[in-house]
Amino acid sequence: MPGATDSNFHARAGMNNTAFGPGMKKNSRKDVARQGFLALMNGRAEVVGGNAATKRTAIEHRFLPETYKAARHATRAKPRP
Numbered sequence: 001m002p003g004a005t006d007s008n009f010h011a012r013a014g015m016n017n018t019a020f021g022p023g024m025k026k027n028s029r030k031d032v033a034r035q036g037f038l039a040l041m042n043g044r045a046e047v048v049g050g051n052a053a054t055k056r057t058a059i060e061h062r063f064l065p066e067t068y069k070a071a072r073h074a075t076r077a078k079p080r081p
Helices: 030-043 052-061 066-077
Strands: none
Touching: none
16 A cells, blocks of 8 residues: 555656646655565565655544545645646
8 A cells, every 4th residue: 555656657647737746755666665575475465655654644544534535635636737
């Protein structure tokens, strides 16, 4: 369950002019891949890949309503001028 990762994902999705664009601080793809691999090797079915902020956000999301999370994401994914 990675957060925003430094990859071509957002560019390929046409999101360069959103909050997820090039200026956003993103998790290292190497760190996310390493965390996922180590979790797999240790028999874990789930892991939040990324830095401490990504892990805090994942914990926070456990307690927030889906409608709130969807609205927040929609705001961040909206194209900017």
